[in-house]
Amino acid sequence: MQNSDLLQHMQAKSQDKPLSRRDFVQVLTTAVTAGPGLIAAGLAGLSLTSSQRAEAAEAVVAAIGKLPRRPFNTRLKHMHITPMCICQDWNPELVGPGLALGINFVHKAGYYNQLPPELAKLPRESYYTDITVDTTSPGHNPDDFDSAYNQVVQSLQNNGLKYYDIYRAHFGWHDPASFHKGTSYKVFQRLKREGKVRHFGVSQHPYTPYPDMIPIEVDADILEAMQVWFSYNTPQPIQNAFAGASKNGIGMTAMKVFTNGHQPMSQNPQLMSQLNASGKVGKACIKYVLDTKRPDGMPIFQTCVSALGNLQVFEENISGATLGNKLAMESVQEPAQA
Template identity: 25%
Template sequence: MRYRTLGKTGLEVSELGFGAWGIGGMSWIGADDEESLRALRLAIDRGVNFLDTAYAYGDGHSEQLVGVAVRESEETVYVASKIPPKNMEWPARPGLRVEEAFPGDWVAACTERSLQNLGLETIDVQQLHVWSDEWVGQGDWLNSVDRLKRDGKIRFFGVSINDHQPENALRLVDTGLVDTVQVIYNVFDQSPEDALFPSVEAERVGVIARVPFDEGALAGSVRPDTTFPPGDFRTEYFSGGRKREAWRRVQAIAADLDVPVEQLAERALRFCLSHPAVSTVIPGMRSTRNVERNVAAAEAGPLGQRELAKLGAHRWVESQDG
């Protein structure tokens, strides 16, 4: 496993992180707690030292599982979590004041709740689960963040940028107040390269890249006839003609790279790791099988310029619209 510095935090984190949304038991349907714990333990054993969870992932269930794995490990493992907006709106609508989403007392109370779920004294990276650049200079959330740092409840602070809105955090990055940003970045949605990545590199802000497989499409596991369990968010995400169009595009990528569709997941993960602004990539890994595959892909390292140039031509801006 290779490691990179998480921006100005100075933390040396594994290039492959563990995205713990899928083990929360909600939105992603079908997770088994025992298999989730086996996956967490195996990931840590393989050198993964960065686990990203959130209270919203199963109302704290994901945090509880992550806490079990971290507390029983003798390795140094860094934990990132997220504070849900008080109004429970994802993403934040334009014009919303930050006091409606993240009042200072809510930031503090949610952090305490996450610490209880994790069974830890400190969260290494605490994040706001949505963000709007309209909030820069608003509210008392930052006072609460500073207090949590002084009290040793959190070490560093970041935000999870709204889906497919990488430019909606540029003002925050420029303030120097944020240690990390989490953003969707994959072969389809390459938009963080346009403005966000140059900005975070200039400010030494760590980047946590999420959704490297576009919820399974770039792994070749979503086809026109694919169905999802009742209640699974992917039913809505791949609604309309998106399954058919994503599959068409995935086949085109495989043909362009001259590889089987089954090998695209490896290329998709390595694509994310090829950008120097990225500190870690956090695919969901609900099974030991997925851990083994993703560890092998990460250990293969960044892609060569020839493949990167080919993948650069497969940007799909429309992916943000479903």
């Protein structure tokens, strides 16, 4: 039976009842022969049990191998992180495979009421986390010191993480005036003295246009990490603002990479081919973002976040962050002295 016929046959069979061990091994073996980045794709359409999905994930992880790690830019150069982060809103079945790939940064860890078991058993110092502190959202009071402080303290009591590596003001400041009030930074400073957080950052949404807001935040010289909306087709003035922050040594994380990038990317098959991602929009989006350079030739972003909901998306998107980008070979330059 041809491979395609086999998979089609198994797809129909799996809808009636779980595949037998023999059938599952046969279809997984067939899918594995497609090679790295194509295993989960070969299993698409099959209805698998949770243990079968776990075994398929192991095969995907084994084929991809460990993701590279590199300094989180110069201000956070002691933090060597992977080009993609685990997110609290991932499908929980993918946390273990993500850790098996060597992913060592957990975004929105502050939202865990209870740590996933795969994370809970790891030594705390073996991975990095951020907490997105929500007091800077419009409609809320960005000067509510107690609310911000209590959100961090309460979350640590709930999930047992002991500390967060990055305190991220979420969703960022609505305008320069609210930023300059500095309440979030004061909360951070108290939490840092108490050993509950280590570095100050932001997850900045574009309320004020990025080219106007980002330079103001950079010039304040208090931010060590920034997470911003960046994807294929982001206008150049915005990219320039991010390049400036990156050149300043701020650890840069890209978000909305697929949400905002997939439509224009899907209409550019030539670019997808150049990115070695023909037919793989998620892979192309991730690779594009991680490959985008500053004027000095260094990547703007050291990492990104991506919502991974099933094994196919996991394999495709993470394939955009693998060693094929030669990311591991790039060193980090110190910012030029003024």
